[in-house]
Structures are given as structure tokens and as C-alpha cells.
Amino acid sequence: MEVVYTHCAGLDVHKKTVTACVITPKEKGGCRRETRTFETHTNSLLNMLDWLVSLGCTHVAMESTGEYWRPVFNILETSLEVMLVNARHVKNVPGRKTDVKDSQWLAELLQHGLLSPSFIPPKPQRDLRDLIRHRQNFVRERSNLVNRIQKVLEAANIKLASVATDIMGVSGRAMLKAIIAGNTNPEQIAQLARGQLRSKQEQLTQALIGRVQPHHRFILAQLLSQVESLDAVIQQFDSQIEEYCRPFEQVVELLDSIPGVARKAAEVIVCEIGTDMSRFKSAAHLAAWAGLAPGNCESAGKRLSSFSRQGNRSLKTILVQAAWAASRTKTYLAAQFRRLSARRGAKRAAVAVAHSILVIAYHLILRNTPYSELGADYFECHEKPQLKKKRLIKQLEKLGYQVNLTEIAIAS
Incomplete structure (x- = not known):
């Protein structure tokens, strides 16, 4: 050789x-x-x-x-x-x-040149990536602590999470501190609600009737103290990451314009793929590297498993989260999610939308241009009339209707 x-x-x-x-x-x-x-x-x-x-x-x-x-x-x-x-x-x-x-x-x-090297980003990007990945670890630890608080509340017959969306919000924390302090009056604790939660006084009162024991209060106090400590740590990480993100600020703002991609998600994307797209042959190469492309497994002319291969876990996780967020908007990405979820299921649709977000990010960084929205009606406007007619007839037949179409002349 x-x-x-x-x-x-x-x-x-x-x-x-x-x-x-x-x-x-x-x-x-x-x-x-x-x-x-x-x-x-x-x-x-x-x-x-x-x-x-x-x-x-x-x-x-x-x-x-x-x-x-x-x-x-x-x-x-x-x-x-x-x-x-x-x-x-x-x-x-x-x-x-x-x-x-x-x-x-x-x-x-x-x-003999038979090795394929892994990507090692430049030092500024590595420093930013270390900060962001450690912040993600602390965020996961905080989520685990919040789940433990919820477990203790359930053990004490307190159903606060059934009424409040976030038990660690302003209202939830005030109620938890009242419970830890030994307040056993559900009406008084319910009065601590703020904002829209005040309209649910009766539900809160019923949810706060429980059997809180002294050991429950002790555990809740320790868990709440840990959550508040992690909140302070995460806030310090945010300020430090903002400092290290200044060289990449323009790219972060470009990515922040993509539906579903908030600033923190944009920071993760930048720290994982960088700003130099020349090392990727194409957007498809980047998607495969991130583990968001279908697998390629074929034998004897038969297509076998098409599960996506392992890739960059941090990048894949944040992109899928961004895809779920984008699915609740009135945008092209949401239309793509609804179109695919009807046939392939919501989870596969989320991965497909995550793939689209990464491809969009690749082109935004490569061309240094802001995101351009195609519109929530993009697929309907570009659908062929015959296919659209067939799809609508099929939907009506599923509802139990017999469809007979008569074509009418459209005045020019």
C-alpha cells in the first residue's frame, strides 16, 4: 500500500x-x-x-x-x-x-492514510462547548430534583402539579415554602397564587388538602434548597456563556430567527457545529454526522433497518426539542410536522423536522443570511391538483361520505 x-x-x-x-x-x-x-x-x-x-x-x-x-x-x-x-x-x-x-x-x-479523523473544533469553540455542556448537566440535575419534589408531594397527597403547570414557578415556590413552614390551611396556601393561577382558587384548595408529615417537610426543604442553589449556578453559567458567545454573536442571532430555535438552542448549535461549514461536504453530510439522517443498511437487494445512526447527542437532543417547539407554531416547519405525523407518527415527524432545522442552520451559516419563512400553507400551495383532490376525497370517504365530483367551468 x-x-x-x-x-x-x-x-x-x-x-x-x-x-x-x-x-x-x-x-x-x-x-x-x-x-x-x-x-x-x-x-x-x-x-x-x-x-x-x-x-x-x-x-x-x-x-x-x-x-x-x-x-x-x-x-x-x-x-x-x-x-x-x-x-x-x-x-x-x-x-x-x-x-x-x-x-x-x-x-x-x-x-497508509486509512484513518478518518474525528472533528476537533478550535479552542474558542471547545471552551464554549465545555461551558454549554456543563450547563446542560446542571439543567438535567435540576429537572431530576423537581421530579423528586413532585414525588414527595404525591406521597403527601398534595396534587399541586394537577393544577399548576410549573410547581417551581413564583406561585409554586411560595406554596412549597408555606408547606415547609408548617402551614396546614389549604385556603391560606391557595391565596399565595399569582397571575392566572389566582383564577383556580377552588381547584388549588382541593389540591392542597393532604397528609403532610414532618419528614415530608424536611425532604422538601432540602430539595428546594438544592434547586435554588442550582438556579444560581445556572444563572452564572448563562452569564459566562454570554461572554464566550460574543465572537459567535452574529451566527447565534441568525439561528435564533429559525422557528422553534431559541437563543439557548442557537448557542448549542453553534458550539457543536461551529461557524465554518467548509468541513462538511453538504447539509446531508452534516445531518448524518449529527445522527439525524436515515440509516443505510441493505443486503441482497433488500432494504433493512433505516434507524438513524448514533451521532452528536447534544446536538440531536436540542434539535429535536426545537422541532417540538416549532410544531406548535404557524410556520412551514409546523406544516411539515403535521404532514409527516399523519403518516409516520409524531416522534418520527419530530426527527424529520429536526433534520430540516439543521439543514436550514447549515445554509444560514454558509450564506450568512437570515431565515426566510415559506409559510404554513407552503405544501398546500405546491400540491398538485390531482393529488389534492385524491387526498380530500379519501378524507371524506373515511368520514362515511360517498363522493361524486362534478367539474364546473371557472370563469376567466
Whole structure:
């Protein structure tokens, strides 16, 4: 096979050690392999970098093993061309599994140009992505705590969630604090409602009649304290993310114009795909990378499973959430959702709309243009008359009507 990189290395990265195999050419032909094992603390990694540079190494490949690749990448990225690869793409022959053989196998694959590198964004984007992903973790923890509060209320016969949409809103928190303080009068607690919830006084009074025990109050107090602490942490993350988003502000505003995509969703999209669309061959390539394209599985001329493959989970999650939000608007995306959900179901329709949102985001960033709404009646206006007639007749027949059509002349 053709040698693409003459001086290259493969790294088998673990928590405590890194095994490096360097391949360099011999003067009389052939290749020389040198293997060493280093520890993963910074000084040892710097020694490894010096050793790689002394051998003339220019390209390095390593597997994306959890978070253990990050310290190695931080040391090597400034001096070498580092290639991060998916572990399942470089599996070796079964039965030959050692750290040395793994590093040699990676080096050989890299030498012949047989590795497909994973995307590692520039440092400003990586910093923003770290902040946003950690904010998402805290938001999930907060949701878990709110669910636990709801569980305790149900155990105490308090049905507040049956009346209030958000038990952690202004009204809900005031009622929870009254319950924790020992107030057992449901009428008095119901009077703490604010806004539109005040119109449901009778329902609130009935929902707040329960059997609250001292241990319920203690648990609620601890959970509410944790929620308030996380609220403060999330607010600090928001301000920090806003600071780091300033270089990407124009792109965030463009994405914010898409129906269903709020600012936080726009921030997630930017931190995951960046602002340089040249690394994606097309919008379809981006959708496949994000895990929002149908799977491709065919054998003996038969189409098998078409489940979408695994992709960027953070990006896919926020896009599906944005698709559900867009489905409740009067826009092209909502029309697409209704059109697909009638035939394929709501969940598949949401994934399809998420795919459309990502394609729109790709073109907005690529062309640097704001979103242009096609209208909620786009599909009806572009539907062929014969197909529209057939569809409407079928709908009437499902309702139990016999349809006979008579064409009338339309005055010009």
C-alpha cells in the first residue's frame, strides 16, 4: 500500500499510561518502529512530545477514549498534527490485544492514510462547548430534583402539579415554602397564587388538602434548597456563556430567527457545529454526522433497518426539542410536522423536522443570511391538483361520505 505519512505515531491512551509507537523510514528501505510507554501527567507528556519531535514525527493518531485523550491532545496540538479517531473504526484482529500492538496498529493505519479523523473544533469553540455542556448537566440535575419534589408531594397527597403547570414557578415556590413552614390551611396556601393561577382558587384548595408529615417537610426543604442553589449556578453559567458567545454573536442571532430555535438552542448549535461549514461536504453530510439522517443498511437487494445512526447527542437532543417547539407554531416547519405525523407518527415527524432545522442552520451559516419563512400553507400551495383532490376525497370517504365530483367551468 502507498505510504502517506513517512514519520507518524500511534498512541494507545489510558488513564495512567500512554503507549506510543513511532514509525520512521530506514535509509535502505523499509520502516523502523520504536515503542515507549509514558505516564499521563503533564511533565511525562512533555517528555513524550520531545521524543516524538526528536524522531521527526509529524502526525499522531489516537483513539477517542472517554476524556483521557484530552490531556494528551492539549500537549501535542501545538507541535504536531493530531488525529482523533473513533475506536470502533480501528478495531484490530481479535486475539491480538495489547497496548503495544494497539499503538502499532494505529501507527500503521495512519502511515497508509486509512484513518478518518474525528472533528476537533478550535479552542474558542471547545471552551464554549465545555461551558454549554456543563450547563446542560446542571439543567438535567435540576429537572431530576423537581421530579423528586413532585414525588414527595404525591406521597403527601398534595396534587399541586394537577393544577399548576410549573410547581417551581413564583406561585409554586411560595406554596412549597408555606408547606415547609408548617402551614396546614389549604385556603391560606391557595391565596399565595399569582397571575392566572389566582383564577383556580377552588381547584388549588382541593389540591392542597393532604397528609403532610414532618419528614415530608424536611425532604422538601432540602430539595428546594438544592434547586435554588442550582438556579444560581445556572444563572452564572448563562452569564459566562454570554461572554464566550460574543465572537459567535452574529451566527447565534441568525439561528435564533429559525422557528422553534431559541437563543439557548442557537448557542448549542453553534458550539457543536461551529461557524465554518467548509468541513462538511453538504447539509446531508452534516445531518448524518449529527445522527439525524436515515440509516443505510441493505443486503441482497433488500432494504433493512433505516434507524438513524448514533451521532452528536447534544446536538440531536436540542434539535429535536426545537422541532417540538416549532410544531406548535404557524410556520412551514409546523406544516411539515403535521404532514409527516399523519403518516409516520409524531416522534418520527419530530426527527424529520429536526433534520430540516439543521439543514436550514447549515445554509444560514454558509450564506450568512437570515431565515426566510415559506409559510404554513407552503405544501398546500405546491400540491398538485390531482393529488389534492385524491387526498380530500379519501378524507371524506373515511368520514362515511360517498363522493361524486362534478367539474364546473371557472370563469376567466
